[in-house]
Amino acid sequence: MYRFLLTRRWVGLHLLVLALIPAFFFLGKWQWGRFEERSATSALITANLGAAPVPIDRLGRPGATVPERDRYRIVTATGRYDPAHELVVRRRTLNTRVGFYVITPLVTPQGAVLVNRGWVPAGATADAPPRVPAPPTGEVTVTGRLRPAETRENTGIRNRSGLPAGQILLIDTPALAKGLPYGVFGGFVELTAQTPMPAEAPELLPPPDVGGGGGLNLAYAVQWWLFIGIAVGGWVLLVRREARDLRTERESQGVTVRAAR
Template sequence: MYRFLLTPRWIALHVVVLLVIPAFVLLGRWQFGRFEERSANSDRVTANLAAPPVPVESLAGPVAEEDDRYRAVTASGSYDAAQGLLVRRRPQEGRPGFYVLTPLVMADGRAVLVNRGWVKAGATADTPPEVPPPPTGQVNVTGRLRLSESEESSGIRDRQGLPAGQVLLINLDTIGKRLPYELLGGYVDLTGQQPDTDPAPEPVPAPDVGAGGGLNLAYGVQWWLFIGVAIGGWILLIRREAADQRAEGAQAGADEETAAPAG
C-alpha cells in the first residue's frame, strides 16, 4: 500500500521536508536569540536612563563601555565654542538638520564633547544653519552618555571634502586629533545645563527603547509553528495518497468482478 513512498516524486518530497524542518528550527532559534539580545539591551538602556546621574569622567575614560550607553551623567567646565562642529545628516522629526557639538573643557584640562542639540538645515545645501552660541564661563551640564560612532555602528558612510567645521560621524578618535586637549572616550547628549540659554538648539529626544525584541519572539514562535505545518502537511499528503490507492484498488476489484463471466 505504501510502496508509492519510494517513487522518485515522493522521495523528492521527503528530502524537501527533511531539509525544511532543520532550517525552520535554526531560524526559530536565531529569532529567539535576537529576542534575548534585544530584551537585555532594552532592559539595560531603561535602567541607565532611570539611574541617578554620575560624573561623566567616572564612566568615560579613554573609552566608554557598551553597558553605560545612555547613562545619566554630569560635567562641569567651560565651552570651547571655537572648536565647535556640526554633524551633517541628522534628521529630527522628519526635518533635515545638524547636531551641534561643542567641547566642554573641564578643570583637569580634559574635555568631553557635548551634543548641545539639533538645528534645522539652511535654505540650501550650501547655506550654513543658524547655530545659537553656548553660554560663556562656568557651565554645569547633565545629559546621556553616548559612545563614539563608526561607519559600522551608525550605518553612515564617512567621506572627505565636507565644509569646514562639519563632520558626518561623531568619531571621538578622529575629532580628538584636531583638538589641543584630550577628549573623554564618550560624548554627552545634553538634557540640561546651568546657566541655560535662549535661543538654544532643540534637545535630542531620548532613545526609543521599543518592545524589547517582542517581534523577534513572535517570529521565532512562527518559524516553529511552520515545523508543525510542514510535518502535518507531509502526513496529510501521505494519507490522502494512500486513501486514493485503496480507492483505486477497490474500484479495480469491483471492475474485475463485474467483468468476470457468470459461472
C-alpha cells in the same frame, strides 16, 4: 499500499521536508538569539536612563572608550564651552526633518567632553552652514546621556572627506580629539539639561526608543518553529490523502472486475 513513498516524486518531497526542518529550526534559533540580545540591550538602556546622574569622570577618563554597560548612562559635567571648536553633524533627522547636530566641546578641569547640544534645521542648501544658537558663556553644568563614539560599524554611516569647513558626518570622538588642544573624554554626551539655560538653544533630542525589547524577534522565532509543525503535518496529510486515493482506486477496480465476471 505505501510503496508510492519510494517513487521519485515522493522521495523529492521527503528530502524537501527533511531540509526545511533544520532550516526552520536554525532560523527560529537565530531570531531567539536576537530576542535575547535586544531584550538585554533594552533592559540595560532602561536601567541606565533611570539611574541617578553621576559625574562623567567617575565613569571614564580622557582618551578612554565608553563601555557597553555605560551606554545611555546619565552623566554630569561642569566647565566652559569652547565655541571655537564647535562642529555640526550633517544629515541628521528629528521628527522626519533633516538638519544638523551641534557638537560643542565643554572644557572641564579633568578634560573636555564633546556635548551634542541638540538639533538645528538645515540651511538654504546642502552645503550652507546652519544657523546655530551660541552656547552659554561662563561656567556651565550639563546633564546628558553618555554615548559611545560613532563609527561606520555602529551607525552604518560612511565617512568621507571634502565636507565644508566645520561639518562632519560622524561623531568619531578619537578622530575629532586629534584636532583639539586638550584631552577628550571617550564618547560624547547627548544633552538633556544645562545650567544656566540659554535664551535660545538647539532642539534637544528625545530619549532613545527601547521598543518592545525584541518582542518582534520572539514572534518570528515562534513562527519559524511553528513552520516545522506545518511542514511535518502537511507531509503527513499528503501521505494519508495519497494512500486513501490509492485505496479508493483499488477498491473501485475490484468492484469493476467482479461486475465484469
